[in-house]
Amino acid sequence: MSRVQAVDHLVISVSDFAASKAFYSGLFTFLGFDLMDEMAEAMGWSNGNTRFWIYQADSRGKKHPYRKGDVGFHHYAWSLNSRRDVDELQAWLEQEGARIVDPAGEYYTDYYAVFFLDPDGLKLEGMHYGKEQ
Structure with a gap:
């Protein structure tokens, strides 16, 4: 298999x-x-x-702009090495003027993340699972 x-x-x-x-x-x-x-x-x-x-x-395709909630892509997450990496990503996003939809924080037990949008509104995430080492 x-x-x-x-x-x-x-x-x-x-x-x-x-x-x-x-x-x-x-x-x-x-x-x-x-x-x-x-x-x-x-x-x-x-x-x-x-x-x-x-x-x-x-x-x-350009006639149908992306809308979260339609059938298809919901979001994509990158696993980062630490909560500090998540905070650094948020700082970079702020410096670049990216749209942050949910700021860096603990969203579930031991799940720390920042959520943001690309130019088409696709939701992206930088996250770290677990306590800080």
Whole structure:
């Protein structure tokens, strides 16, 4: 029987490739990802374990802006090494003017996270599970 080892990559379609390229390039640099490849309307990053790609939505796709609550993507979370890393991510997001929807805090027992939006309103999360070492 086949067994999943890990999530290999996530690919999202974006409405404005230039705006998303700027946002994700900064975010992934901050999170320690390296650029894998860049094409006219696609770009991907990797940290050696996870790969993340953005693609320009086609003209039909751009007519249907993302709305959390519709069928499809809800949010994507990156596991960070510490609560301090979550706080540093929030500070970086604030400096960049990103929209933070739920500030850094403990949302469940031993679950510390910050939730924010990308340029299309896709919800993203930086989180740490467990007590601080």
